[in-house]
Amino acid sequence: MSEAERHGELHDLAVLYTLGALETNLADCAEARAIEAHLHECEECRAEVAFAQVGTAMVARSAAEAPPAELKQRLLAAVARIPQRRKRGSAARWIALAVAVAALLALMALLLRV
Amino acid sequence: MSRSIDEGLLERIASGDAAAFSALYDHYGDLVYGVAHRILRSPEQAQDVTQSIFLKLWSRPGLFSGGSFGAWIARVARNASLDVLRSSAVRMREPEIPQTLAALGDLEETVFADLDRDVVVRAVASLPESERVAIEQAYFGGLTYREVAERLDTPLGTIKTRIRAGLQRLRSALNEAVRG
Numbered sequence: 001m002s003e004a005e006r007h008g009e010l011h012d013l014a015v016l017y018t019l020g021a022l023e024t025n026l027a028d029c030a031e032a033r034a035i036e037a038h039l040h041e042c043e044e045c046r047a048e049v050a051f052a053q054v055g056t057a058m059v060a061r062s063a064a065e066a067p068p069a070e071l072k073q074r075l076l077a078a079v080a081r082i083p084q085r086r087k088r089g090s091a092a093r094w095i096a097l098a099v100a101v102a103a104l105l106a107l108m109a110l111l112l113r114v
Numbered sequence: 115m116s117r118s119i120d121e122g123l124l125e126r127i128a129s130g131d132a133a134a135f136s137a138l139y140d141h142y143g144d145l146v147y148g149v150a151h152r153i154l155r156s157p158e159q160a161q162d163v164t165q166s167i168f169l170k171l172w173s174r175p176g177l178f179s180g181g182s183f184g185a186w187i188a189r190v191a192r193n194a195s196l197d198v199l200r201s202s203a204v205r206m207r208e209p210e211i212p213q214t215l216a217a218l219g220d221l222e223e224t225v226f227a228d229l230d231r232d233v234v235v236r237a238v239a240s241l242p243e244s245e246r247v248a249i250e251q252a253y254f255g256g257l258t259y260r261e262v263a264e265r266l267d268t269p270l271g272t273i274k275t276r277i278r279a280g281l282q283r284l285r286s287a288l289n290e291a292v293r294g
Contacts, residue, residue, distance in 0.1 A: 015278045020192065021252035021259045050221070053185065054288055055281025057225040059253050060188035062238040064231055065148035071161050072139060078165070079132050079172050 007045070010038045014045045018052035019059075120183040127175045135172055143168070145184065145226070146191040152254045153195035163194050184226025196256040221288065229291055237287035245280030248273050 001009075013031055016022050023029035039045050126134035146167055151160035167190055171177065178186055225234065238246065251262045263273040 012274060015281060016252075016259050016274065019249065019252055019277060019281065020189075021257070021262070021277065023258055051285040052278075052281050054221045054225060055249075055284035056253070057182070057185050057188070057222040058234050058237060058284040058288065059249055060149055060192070061145065061184075061225050061229070061231060061234045063148040063152040063254070064144040065151055066144050067147035067161065067164055068157070071147070071164060072136070072143065075139060075165055075168055076132065076136060078169060079135055082169065082173055 007038070007042065010035050010042075011045050011048060014039070014048040015052040018049050019056050124175045124178060124183075127172060135168075138171075139168055142184065142187050145188055149188055149191040149254075150195040153192065153256065154198060159198055160195070163191065163198060167191060167194060182220075182222040182226065185222040188226075192253070192256075199256060224292060225288060229288070233287075233291050237284055237291070240287075241280050241283055245276045245283070248276040249280045252277065 013022065013035055017032055017035045022031050035045070039049060120138070123134045123138045127138065143164065147160055147164045150163040151157060154160050154163070167187070171187075241249070248262055248266065251257050251265065252259060255262075257265065259273050259277065260270065262268075262277075263270045266273070
């Protein structure tokens with residue numbers, strides 16, 4: 001297949017790729033991988049994806065609908081109970097550091113006494 | 115809500131700010147719930163998906179790595195809902211469009227941040243029916259273009275053309291709406 005033919009084929013699929021209509025599982029989709037690689041080097045196909053992204057965003061936004069009010073209450077109640085990984089990780093790091101410093105100071109005090 | 119405001123909210127969420135989480139939900143809850151409801155057709159399942167997505171965002175706000183937040187979370191909502199539809203567990207996936215491509219879509223942000231929802235609904239409703247049906251079966255039905263062609267008993271090439279033409283019309287509708 002010539003480069004022009006390859007471009008034509010992928011150009012055809014770029015819009016479908018953007019809409020999510022290529023395959024059920026894009027991670028396993030050879031067509032999707034080929035398009036992604038091609039997009040890095042093809043301005044024309046990038047323009048194709050860019051307009052399709054806008055159209056896809058319009059389709060998604062058209063479905064927007066207010067959720068039941070109690071959902072927000074449930075979420076906020078749950079959030080109050082769920083610690084964040086980053087916060088907990090950060091606190092754990094500080095505690096570990098404080099324990100290490102305390103142990104070092106205790107060791108130094110012991111050595112100085114001897 | 116602009117991109118910088120979204121990023122500011124996510125930074126605050128990362129530091130445990132529940133008010134920022136509430137503000138983000140106020141802006142994007144209807145998008146996530148609406149996409150999930152449209153795909154699943156069950157208010158209960160749509161609520162479960164919405165709750166799952168926002169709680170994961172609370173515990174891991176770094177999952178979003180840039181681009182248009184609205185486009186990203188709509189894609190996450192679609193994927194999670196299609197997972198439920200296909201009877202697999204709800205899970206948060208990374209967006210499938212690579213970061214380099216996400217940067218192409220500055221205008222996507224306009225759709226989520228600036229456009230009145232009624233304008234968007236009218237634009238989609240005014241598409242020729244054959245184009246709208248093909249697009250919606252792919253997006254909300256989770257069908258591939260091959261499956262859409264089979265279901266509508268229409269040649270593959272025609273389905274490709276209809277989807278492209280419809281998305282092009284929506285892009286033009288955005289231009290008109292922005293020009294006002």
